[in-house]
Amino acid sequence: MRSIVNLLIAFAPLLCSIQAVGASVPTTTLEGVLKMPDMSPFNLTARITLNHDEYTTFSRSDGSFVIYNVGPGIHQIDIYNSLFHFSQVKVQLLEDSMAAPKCLEYAYPGATKNQIPYPMVLTAHAAFEFFEQRKGFSIFVIFKNPMFLMMAFSVGMMFLMPKMMEGLDPEEKERMKQQMEMQKDPTKMLSSLFSMGEEPPQPGKAKKKKN
Numbered sequence: 001m002r003s004i005v006n007l008l009i010a011f012a013p014l015l016c017s018i019q020a021v022g023a024s025v026p027t028t029t030l031e032g033v034l035k036m037p038d039m040s041p042f043n044l045t046a047r048i049t050l051n052h053d054e055y056t057t058f059s060r061s062d063g064s065f066v067i068y069n070v071g072p073g074i075h076q077i078d079i080y081n082s083l084f085h086f087s088q089v090k091v092q093l094l095e096d097s098m099a100a101p102k103c104l105e106y107a108y109p110g111a112t113k114n115q116i117p118y119p120m121v122l123t124a125h126a127a128f129e130f131f132e133q134r135k136g137f138s139i140f141v142i143f144k145n146p147m148f149l150m151m152a153f154s155v156g157m158m159f160l161m162p163k164m165m166e167g168l169d170p171e172e173k174e175r176m177k178q179q180m181e182m183q184k185d186p187t188k189m190l191s192s193l194f195s196m197g198e199e200p201p202q203p204g205k206a207k208k209k210k211n
Contacts, residue, residue, distance in 0.1 A: 028098040032120035034063035084124035
């Protein structure tokens, strides 16, 4: 029993010093008001967090909110609502000027900063769009169809080919007709391909007969 009492007596000054240090850290209250895009009071519920859920509070029916017991340092305020998007705010609190915090507004993470007065007045930028608006019928959608493009190309070639044939020489016309006939019959096309490497027989030369 005496050992416990002696330990308490020994650590009593240390405990008192820790309490004194904790009591010497100043704290303040952060206040702000949320507004609709038309500057009317934000009458919807929004969740306000400080330093990624270190402190959490909710907005009142008139859009105001309060965060208590905030110590000195640089703090980040995020506002979450399922319908509207709000800016992110960074607040700088100095020990010698806790009643006059410096507030910097960021429209979105990475945007340019904008200093705003205190108490903070934060306006919703825009409403979230969860559904894509259905597009109406348009005749131009047909031209994006690959099948329609192929059919249009085939019909166009049917009308253009006769006009292209009119300007050709008779020899070229005959050659094109032969090529078209060969395309209809694959065997003729293959035979013509294999016969291209063979030398045509020269006139006046006859093959020698073997005895």
